[in-house]
Amino acid sequence: xxxxxxxxxxxxxxxxxxxxxxxxxxxxxxxxxxxxxxxxxxxxxxxxxxxxxxxxxxxxxxxxxxxxxxxxxxxxxxxxxxxxxxxxxxxxxxxxxxxxxxxxxxxxxxxxxxxxxxxxxxxxxxxxxxxxxxxxxxxxxxxxxxxxxxxxxxxxxxxxxxxxxxxxxxxxxxxxxxxxxxxxxxxxxxxxxxxxxxxxxxxxxxxxxxxxxxxxxxxxxxxxxxxxxxxxxx
Amino acid sequence: xxxxxxxxxxxxxxxxxxxxxxxxxxxxxxxxxxxxxxxxxxxxxxxxxxxxxxxxxxxxxxxxxxxxxxxxxxxxxxxxxxxxxxxxxxxxxxxxxxxxxxxxxxxxxxxxxxxxxxxxxxxxxxxxxxxxxxxxxxxxxxxxxxxxxxxxxxxxxxxxxxxxxxxxxxxxxxxxxxxxxxxxxxxxxxxxxxxxxxxxxxxxxxxxxxxxxxxxxxxxxxxxxxxxxxxxxxxxxxxxxxxxxxxxxxxxxxxxxxxxxxxxxxxxxxxxxxxxxxxxxxxxxxxxxxxxxxxxxxxxxxxxxxxxxxxxxxxxxxxxxxxxxxxxxxxxxxxxxxxxxxxxxxxxxxxxxxxxxxxxxxxxxxxxxxxxxxxxxxxxxxxxxxxxxxxxxxxxxxxxxxxxxxxxxxxxxxxxxxx
Numbered sequence: 310x311x312x313x314x315x316x317x318x319x320x321x322x323x324x325x326x327x328x329x330x331x332x333x334x335x336x337x338x339x340x341x342x343x344x345x346x347x348x349x350x351x352x353x354x355x356x357x358x359x360x361x362x363x364x365x366x367x368x369x370x371x372x373x374x375x376x377x378x379x380x381x382x383x384x385x386x387x388x389x390x391x392x393x394x395x396x397x398x399x400x401x402x403x404x405x406x407x408x409x410x411x412x413x414x415x416x417x418x419x420x421x422x423x424x425x426x427x428x429x430x431x432x433x434x435x436x437x438x439x440x441x442x443x444x445x446x447x448x449x450x451x452x453x454x455x456x457x458x459x460x461x462x463x464x465x466x467x468x469x470x471x472x473x474x475x476x477x478x479x480x481x482x483x484x485x486x487x488x489x490x491x492x493x494x495x496x497x498x499x500x501x502x503x504x505x506x507x508x509x510x511x512x513x514x515x516x517x518x519x520x521x522x523x524x525x526x527x528x529x530x531x532x533x534x535x536x537x538x539x540x541x542x543x
Numbered sequence: 544x545x546x547x548x549x550x551x552x553x554x555x556x557x558x559x560x561x562x563x564x565x566x567x568x569x570x571x572x573x574x575x576x577x578x579x580x581x582x583x584x585x586x587x588x589x590x591x592x593x594x595x596x597x598x599x600x601x602x603x604x605x606x607x608x609x610x611x612x613x614x615x616x617x618x619x620x621x622x623x624x625x626x627x628x629x630x631x632x633x634x635x636x637x638x639x640x641x642x643x644x645x646x647x648x649x650x651x652x653x654x655x656x657x658x659x660x661x662x663x664x665x666x667x668x669x670x671x672x673x674x675x676x677x678x679x680x681x682x683x684x685x686x687x688x689x690x691x692x693x694x695x696x697x698x699x700x701x702x703x704x705x706x707x708x709x710x711x712x713x714x715x716x717x718x719x720x721x722x723x724x725x726x727x728x729x730x731x732x733x734x735x736x737x738x739x740x741x742x743x744x745x746x747x748x749x750x751x752x753x754x755x756x757x758x759x760x761x762x763x764x765x766x767x768x769x770x771x772x773x774x775x776x777x778x779x780x781x782x783x784x785x786x787x788x789x790x791x792x793x794x795x796x797x798x799x800x801x802x803x804x805x806x807x808x809x810x811x812x813x814x815x816x817x818x819x820x821x822x823x824x825x826x827x828x829x830x831x832x833x834x835x836x837x838x839x840x841x842x843x844x845x846x847x848x849x850x851x852x853x854x855x856x857x858x859x860x861x862x863x864x865x866x867x868x869x870x871x872x873x874x875x876x877x878x879x880x881x882x883x884x885x886x887x888x889x890x891x892x893x894x895x896x897x898x899x900x901x902x903x904x905x906x907x908x909x910x911x912x913x914x915x916x917x918x919x920x921x922x923x924x925x926x927x928x929x930x931x932x933x934x935x936x937x938x939x940x941x942x943x944x945x946x947x948x949x950x951x952x953x954x955x956x957x958x959x960x961x962x
Binding site for chain 1: 868869872
């Protein structure tokens, strides 16, 4: 039987001024599933990701990720949980420009001993894991690895951030519009690589975008739609 | 790759602005330590102007006044003392040696000191160093003069140079003892004390040039020539002050009391060490002002660092958000900023100390040349290390403010900041 990776029940999120933003009556995701969540800009996509990451706390509702109830966890526990079990890929500008490619990819394993241990388990060392993932994602040129991330094209940067999110095999990978800065060819190529890598590492993928052209890559599709209270609901 | 490594890389990424900051703080460190070193060495130099002398005796006035005119050759005595009193006291059983001092004449702005050969034998300065000759010897003949190193340098005198002594102080339109010129027979090595600016002659010579003077003017019609004076038997009638070295320091207070209660003449004996301390105490406000100013410079440096770090926070918000998204906790962000300010101040302090020592190495001959103050290049004192420690601590504390702001930002921004 498949295990649940994420469950959300009866969730309501409001901003500080009281305007309702996001309601999620029920959301379930099993291990290894890949879900596409479509929403126009302003529909609370980033809010949803921050709630899933445990950075924002909802007004009410239950969030369980990998069996952990966020409501019962302290901020520092959430920090550790996120570092150990969730990898993030953002729209753009998400590499530290003053670090080399390899250092960028290795960053999460510096902050999480769990992910470090897994990377060492799988590849022998964190650096070897980073190199292997960069290769799998199509960055073959080894002397690129020592260069600063600022020197890369946007497409290359996205592959590096994908490698960073995957290294250390976090159970959940959250991607926030990672393809919006890419042209159509690069976009499809990147998505294919990302999906296959998630398949390889057995990660659950939550992919958020406004671009319905990407929907066909995913088996499970959800949509953020305007709700009667003025916010959006899933 | 540790947090420090991350800080370092981020630092290098913004090196232009941070380097300016580093320079500014290191200059304030140079100033702070420089002022303190000069203060410390000035104090040391000052208190070593005269050493080994147990008592200085002069006419009754104030102890600072007596110290100023007898040792520093500044100002004038209120009164002279008689030769007889000098002879009486210097024959006391407790007295080991005595140096008579007769002041009042000058040569081109430099003081002329009349004394005995005991001056070269017993006078000590600094760490009990005796006077030494760089050329020549002490005075023997009546018109022999020994000059200090500074006098020789400023006036370009050599052995054999003629010297005409003027009556009183000042450099222009004074009445001159030009009928009785002197000859330079010795030049002293530099001492860093007022001795360098002094011309030294015998007491008899002071007597000789004044033999035909009365009340500060030459008596008309009773001119005594230099040749005549050489044949005269000259004995000083009065001197300005004298220094005493005692057999045992234990008898200092006893003798001091005895001199202060001397019946024939109002005299005063002072302990030079105590008087020097009191005199230095009068300058302490200068010392404190200098210190306060250099302290304020450091504060402004640290405030500058604070302003810089705060203003860079906005452009670094993305950096912090990325770090948060890869698992850095808020405490890591806080640590990052404190490490950065620590790094900047630490490097500044190192650079500052380096610059300071370079300046001291190159400037100390210049300073000695210009001001006669010897700047010894020595290690930092405990207090100076403490000052350095305080600068580093203040700098790191300055990192707390932006660190806390970044901490708050990173909590509010989460990981999805879009720029």
